[in-house]
Amino acid sequence: MAATVQMNRANENADPGRAVGFSNEPDLGTPLLSARRAPEWLRSPESDALLTSSIRSALSTAAAPSTSCVLVERAGEQLAGSNLSVPLPTAELHRLVTASVIDAVGSGSGFRTEIAISADAVINVDEEDGTAVLEGDIWIIGGGDPGLATTAYAARFDNGRVFTNFDELANEVLTWLQERNIIAIRGRIIGDESKYAPNERDYFNAAIETAEGRVNVWDRRDGETNEIGPLSALLLNDGFVDWPADVIDPTLNERASNPSRSAAAFFDDILEFAGIAVLRSAQDGVAPPIAERETLAVIESPPLDDIIASSLLDATTAEMLLKEYGIRSGTSAEREAVVFALAVGNGFSFAGLPFNITTTAYVDGSGRSSTNATTCEMIHATIVDPDGVGASVLPRAANSPVAGCAGSASSDLRVFAVSHDSTTGLAGWFDAPNGERLTFAMLADDTSRFAVPDDAPEGAEPLGPFEFCNPLQAAMLNAITGHPYGPDLDDLGPVAPAG
Template sequence: MGLRRHALPAGLAAVALVAGALALRAPASHGSTRPPAALAAPVLSPRRAPETLSRVVGDLRLRRDLDAALADPQLGAARSANCLVVDDGGRRLYERTPDASLLPASNLKLLTGAAILDRLGPGTRLRTEVRGARPAGGNVDGPLWLVGGGDPLLGTADFAASFERQPRQFTSLEALADRVVKAGVRHVSGGIVGDETRYDRERYVPTWIPSYVSDSEIGPASALTVNDNFVAWHPRHIAAAAPATAAAALFTALLRARGVDVDGSAAEGAAPPASARLATIDSATVGELVGEMLRESDNQTAEMLVKELDRRRGGRGSTVNGMAVVRSDLASMDLPLAGLATVDGSGLDRSDRATCRLLLSVLEHAPERAWLTRGLPVAAHDGTLARHFHGSVAAGRLRAKTGSLKGVAGLTGLAATVRGGTLAFSLLVNGLPHDELGVYLYEKVGGILVRYPDVPKPAQLAVPGT
């Protein structure tokens, strides 16, 4: 019994010793032509356990390389203000301050998206309506109301074409104008009135840095959002002072271009409950909207859908109450919420906090996680990763949510390894001296993850005939 009790630990110890040497040594020279000496493998040799040895060496090298990446002197104060967790099918490969409560930047959109998908359902659509009196002989007696339903991507073709990354997903306001014409409308005596009453009228989160507004990081919020509520975008973006009125004015122009006579000026107000529904257009599904939000890191979509969460539970469509729904929903998923603090859905606010443990848990355990992973941008291919990882082994293999604010970088997602595995990971870094270092770091970390396990294949470690 004594021999059997100590045989397994002795074997594992041998594996660990050899693994440590393999993990830390430099690659052997390939210049010698001398044939290798024949190996005689003892019964307890680690060479008789090649898969175990390969895994141990791979794990050790991964930890060494990730430790080195996060200790890079270039990172400055960020070396002590970061977290990173890496899982391999539920097996924790690496963990560094997983519960540190850090600025997540746009990685927060993963939490927002998880709650939106769970509460609204991935197949739900948001409807924009045109309401008014039914036309008699083509004439509408009184106004037509353009009623916002919270679609964050309602817009025109010229606005969609202005984006660098194409094609830009949008719900066509032109198509809605065509449907009004198809409904028989030829003259509107009371003008077009924009209705944004589905949500409150708070345009921006009060604690946001003013430059987010002045630099057009996000447009003013409204239940009737058209073209992100910008009235111009060349050479610079100009936000609408009154989004509902601006949307009504644009819709007026579209109707007139289609031969509809519209009297009067655009205005805003609530559509009468008894008014008839003359035309509608639906958004993409919520699953597709969340995918667009993650892929393009769309702040406007995030904040609009947060307001919709509040509206669906009977509220007035506010950010504060919508974020309460997000937290409540995440709690219902039994996720580790310690260290979470949120005031918006986009991650723009600098008081937002999250942990790597939570972000990874959402990606691995949220009920609609398939929709989350489907929406992640692919390295060197699309979305916010289109410009990154070119020439890297991670190109096309890594898909992840990016995050970036001044001094902050984040990357949470999946890495398809060169050996055919899949690693889930979350990285947050705060206190970067230069924002470019965020891209440098997550490209470095991404490459390390994709190459895992960076060791010979198990078959190459085995002794022939053993």
């Protein structure tokens, strides 16, 4: 009985009773369950359709080559795709593939260059004047650092490349010698490049089989440009021994025929200039094992990610990273062995790349070979992970060659742009104003640019290679950075109450 009374009282207290008035507040202009209360969701289908249309329009312009591919995604959702399985020449976009595979085995560590003497080297001191002579050789042991450079050489560049200061390393050894009052070295300065054995200075004579027959990996004419220096585990100043002081023109650089010996000779000159006589000529050779040598000085390179970023700017760095991949993956530094291991040994798959042997030809690290080719899907995979090395090393659009056609959204755009011979391409990401990130890859090839049409006036020149900010790149970047399309969100949102 008591429980029934309590229940009735609770019901009476909860009953609001009959309404005796009404609110003067205006009615809602938009129902609670209206689509207007999710304006971004309402706009999205139209925005996506307009983005796809803009990209299609860019690829159909008169400037677009007949052969091209494009892939644009948002959080794993494909917004635009064309010719995704068609292999196209990659030019320098190829370096993003190299970046991905070295990052997969790199563990973030950089490179180490060491200067040492034999553990049984003797320092003979003259008891009369206190001067000393080092009996034995000094070894410079290369660790494959592609950025090892003197201050004078590195200061010529302002494009963001990172370097390791060889002067600092040399001065540390010089101080060690001077503290012991050593005035002569009865031995040699020896450069050790054995980390990247066998020695492959370049790939001008390396031949591969293609559908068109047997061709060299690199065209010898490319060697005249010096876009890539000689390759070596002990590489100083990109492998050049002389260069113009007032201009950066690689064609005027003088290549070292033996980079490790040249590095040793340079250090020899430093010692001689400081008053320390080196009694035998600089050479190249193999240093004693770690247990049989005494380290005089060591210098570490910048972090690997910084060097990977430099590889987008410098072909020599990209080629050195390919050799380093061979060492770190347990293969060898030989180009042919590394390429085989990547393709057959699942190296690409380990790096999270969708490799297909029928659509990807990977023959060097820098993309200089005209036989390199892959798909937009492969290139896109190198930059799609927001935490991956590819996405992190992409330059800001404002600092890229396409800054002039990146538009006002360049601060939110990262892009690696290439224009080489008949190939033009883009890879990057864009953080749109609505918080969405678009990732994209585009490749186009137009060999007709090097042919003079039959109906052209006499003496007409071919169009020649693409330039940066060409109409195709400009149209693609304009399409990407226009996202989101459609009406303003304020026009789609809840309607203000009447009254």
